[in-house]
Amino acid sequence: MRTLYDKLWDSHVVRDNGDGTALIYIDRHLVHEVTSPQAFDGLRMAGRKPWRVNANLATPDHNVPTTQRAKGIADPISKIQVDTLDQNCAEFGITEFKMNDIRQGIVHVIGPEQGATLPGMTVVCGDSHTSTHGAFGALAFGIGTSEVEHALATQCLILKKSKSMLVRVDGQAGNGVTAKDIILAIIGKIGTAGGTGYAIEFGGEAIRALSMEGRMTLCNMAIEAGARAGMVAVDDTTINYVKGRPFAPKGAMWEQAVQSWRDLVSDAGAKFDSVVILNAADIQPQVTWGTSPEMVIGIDGKIPDPNSFADTVKREGASAALKYMGLQANVPISSVAIDKVFIGSCTNARIEDLRAAAAIAQGRQVAKNVKLAMVVPGSGLVKQQAEQEGLDKIFRDAGFEWRDPGCSMCLAMNADRLEPGERCASTSNRNFEGRQGQGGRTHLVSPAMAAAAAVQGHFVDVRDIK
């Protein structure tokens, strides 16, 4: 009786090193411009070549501008980094969706979109949110640049097996409660280090009911719970999503693949090292109030009083967070006004996310106190699809800016950022100090909650927007 994680691990062991580590084979390596240049340099210096060039897929995402892209990148340092990726991919023969390719986008959006992420694979990328791809019943995790070089050169990594955790969400999520709210509630419960050392499998009725977009949102933030990998077992939802995608198998090979993917579930009775259970019905739409994703409350909640934490570290953390965030204890979160809205990132910039936000924005106006509300699709293809559905028009009419795809204000490496003291309702995944710009204040929410905050000018329960 094996867990999904056991099965994925076992099928990728090239060699047991006999010292607690194993050489694990990597099926897919995704590459972006920020964490790869030093790895390519390393290859060149050692006179090495990529082991299996077609296992790699690259795209620039962190540094790309989200406006007037045809004009190129204004920031010379960002430009060097993107040009370096282009040169490295050309030199080593790696497939790259360049900045002006319609298939370009955030690496964690394009992998699944292209069918480059498949069930049963090991997927790595020099980016912690690689956990996203676990939504497909894959073993996917972020690596550092040394490991990027290692994966390029050997198609393997030296790994130690993690412990296994099952996070089971029972019952049905209420109206207005999305995958984002579920994962924020999970992180609120287990903490940002709760999953450290574990590979998390998400299961239970509420998870099974999620679309692939929702499962990607969920697994995306497994890393915010401390787990390097998050995953969801394969079912019809997975298989229907993958079918027909450019890199997915076709014809007889498709049938063969589907047959083997059906086994990518934890066996009944498989043992996990740890089990956490939540009730979906208890989860409200969530808003973070602090500088760590675990500092989160339901929209009906009040900002906690640091003194209410028994643990000293938590108490000090909460007071420092309130100071940084410019917030008072015991104030209802729904009364907090915002300056900017960011709908985007590898957490929430897929078509379903944009549809959910547009449904709220439709026929409404961005509130006067909101200086900027921007929508940044996760990829060129998401953007195209949204435009075909008329979502861009809905957003524009409501006063949102409609941008080109990339990481954008999720981490503000390009020109999109918060100014000191600005408060943002953001659909991204990290609310760390300075994440969206120095001194910026980030509140993590779902796309619908972000759109609702945009039109009201403050946080509001999306279920109250009729």
Add this chain to the structure above:
Amino acid sequence: MQKFETLTGIVVPMDRANVDTDAIIPKQFLKSIKRSGFGPNLFDEWRYLDHGEPGMDNSKRKLNPEFVLNQPRYKGAQILLARENFGCGSSREHAPWALLDYGIRAIIAPSYADIFYNNCFKNGILPIVMDARTVDQLFNEVQANSGYQLTVDLPSQTVRTPKDHSVAFEVDGFRKHCLLHGLDDIGLTLEHVEDIRTYETKRKQAAPWLF
């Protein structure tokens, strides 16, 4: 990679839990395509009073006198004492590069984020896990004694305090071996080329759509 055997060095205390990699090296410095030169921007947002950007002359910037790295007593520190979940957040290896470039060769904390922990070993930095009580005690000692030094001995897996009190720590056999000899993982893996090829042949039969 630089070898790590024993190290006696000044300890700098970073008294904050959940220090994330964005704090260790802010994103604007990730635009560099090099592995070195990150030291002056380690903890940039806490360390300087102005906003740092790549290409600035850091020696002309105003330091934040409150920040621990700027206090003269911790000058030249090689050991960082930290709180739980150190290095959480992004996978950027720029974080250990910045620490190393600054001169940090060992970290002592109750816990680390997984990717960061792993990245340290790849760069010749030894991240030591110690229980929260011992770490607490070390914080007290460091703060009470100017010029406080610890000796980290990897072969015997111990940390010695100035009073010759010795604390043992755990480290993975494979990682220890690589650190002690300054070994490059890629070279080690390429000793198993045959195993990789055998695996690929087998896998190609079982799951041809992956190739």
